[in-house]
Amino acid sequence: MKNKKTHQLLIVLFLIVNCSINAQDLLEKLNQEFPDTPVYEIATFKTTRIGLGHSIETRKKGALQISLYNRYWNFPTPRSERFLADKVSSRYGLEYAFSDNFTAGLGYTNFDEISDGFLKYRLLKQQKNNKKRYVSITLVQGFSHRTNLANKDQFAFTSQALIxxxxxxxxxxxISPTFIHKQATLADIDPKSQFAIGFGGRHKIGGHTAIVSEYYYVANPLKSIDTYNAFMVGLNWEVGDLMVQLQVTNARNFAEDTFITQTAHNFNFKDPNLHFGFNVTFLLHTNKKK
Amino acid sequence: MNKILTPFLVFFLLTSFTEDKNQFIARQGQVSFFSYASMENIEAKNNQVLSILDLKNKKIAISMLMRAFVFKKDLMYEHFNESYVESDIYPKATFEGDIINFDASLKEQTKMIKGKLTIHGITKEIEIKTTIEKKENKYVLFGEANVFVKDFDIKIPPILASNIAQMITIKFRFQYQSYEE
Structure with missing residues (x-):
């Protein structure tokens, strides 16, 4: 009797096991077949600049990026006469991605007559579901050139580790620890080497729109003039190959060594402190994959 | 009692282990899609699509990672994954269906496959005309299907409406081999 019961139990068990193997979802079975390759995070930021400074992003090999950055501001009221803006500062920029991880760029700003350039290398990329690759790191080396009043060349160098x-x-x-070294300073009491740290963030509010903000804290500011830490809040919008950034900021210059250390206006809504920024970036693909 | 039961048990055991012989797998299936719009043509390819062909039950299952699609332009890849199919929330697209009147012994046949296509977390019933070829002990399956973007709740901003077609053509080709190989 006991034997019979065990057998019945066995039959039921086998039937269940058998059925479950037969009916095992084919899709479930496929799920186990996916190879275990690392998945990198994409689009930590959409643009290669958060707003003022660089973001960790670079473009893929063969991409040529053309950019026009503008800042508009007004003189204080008695002198303000223009319709839209009294003053404008523009930077014309070009950057080319030599590989997926390495980009070089050049730019010229008409207001302060600074030429700048940078080399940018993606060192680490954040991976999904991998605790060891918690962050992305990009290294940026920037340099800028201007001529002073005595017509002498002056160079400045900016090194950044973007995390x-x-x-x-x-x-x-x-978070962007920054080291800036200038060949010459405004006055002898000013430090030639300065340390700064940048904080930037982005919050997407739609598929193509994000609110961004950036702040640079300078540890040893200039002594000869009053400077303020650069701050920016803005809206980034991208469609297709065109990226538009609208922002309000107190920074007037574009080269890292100037806007981080020499922003002479505090951030508020009084003229001439309020700067309205309008950046347009267009991407050309010179190397199309077949 | 024992004598009656034993053959049954052996039979069940056998059937459960012979299962794999009726199943064929494709590990490097190709799926590509095309969007022909007035402003631009978009094309993407995925060469790592997985599929199982079940001869006994005349069933087919397909699964692919959206991140594995390769685009000609890299920003398209970013937009596709970030803004359209939202591959961080819905990493896979899948299909599961029945091949109507499938005959595993025929050298070449064109059949309808009826099943469920899931993209962007939304499942739709579709029918796809498919050609199935048998070469030695391998099966090749290919065909194409059309799907509407709006059926899968993929939102395209109005400014880009002329860049992306409303109907996307999907082409596929799978080469199956038996599971053991």
Whole structure:
């Protein structure tokens, strides 16, 4: 009797096992077949600049990026006469991606007559579901050239380590330790080497739109003039190969060594402190994959 | 009692282990899609699509990672994954269906496959005309299908409406081999 019961139990068991193997979802079976390759986070930021400074992003090999950055501001009221803006500062920029991880760029700003250039290298990329690759790191070496009043060449160098993490699909943060060295300073009491740290963030508010903000803290500011830490809040919008950034900021210059250390206006809504920024970036693909 | 039961058990055991012989797998299936719009043509290819062909049950299952699609322009890749198919939330597209009147012994046949296509977390019933070829102990399956972008709740901003076609053509080709190989 006991034997019979065990057998019945066995039959039922076999039937269940058999059925479950037969009916095992084909899709479930496929799920186990996917190779275990690392998945890199994409689009921590959409643009290669958060707003003022660089973001960790670079373009893929063969991409040529053409950019026009503008800042508009007004004189204080008695002198303000123009219709839209009294003053404008523009930077014309070009950058080319030599590889997926290495980009070089050049730019010229008409207001302060500074030529600048940079080399940018993606050192580490954040991976999904990998605790060891928690952040992305990009190294930027910038240099700038201007002529002083005595018509002498002056160079300045900016080294940055950009550390960013895409925290979730909408929110990304970046911390950028920065070291700036200038060949010549405004006055003898000013430090030739300065340390700064940048904080940047992005929050997506739609598929193509994000709110961005950036702040640069300078540890040893200039002594000969009053300077303020650069701050920016803005809206980034991208469609196709065109990226548009609208921002309000207190920074007037574009080269890293100037806007980080020599921003002479505090951030508020009084003229001439309020600067309206309008950046347009267009991407050309010179190397199309077949 | 024992004598009656034993053959049954052996039979069940056998059937459960012979399962794999009726199943064929494609590990490097190709799926590409095309969007022909007035402003631009977009084309993307995925060469790592997985599929199982079940001869006994006349079933087919396909699964692919959206991130594995390769575009000619890299910003398109970013837009596709970030803004359209939202591959961080819906990493895969899948299809599961029945091949109507499938005959595993025929050298070449064109059949309808009826099943469920899931993209962007949304499942639609579709029918796809497919050619199935048998070469030695391998099966090749290919065909194409058309799907509407709006069926899968993929939002395209109005400013880009002329850049992306409303109907996307999907082409596929799978080469199956038996599971053991």
């Amino acid at each position: 960013a993490r895409k925290i979730n699909r909408d929110f990304s943060l970046q």
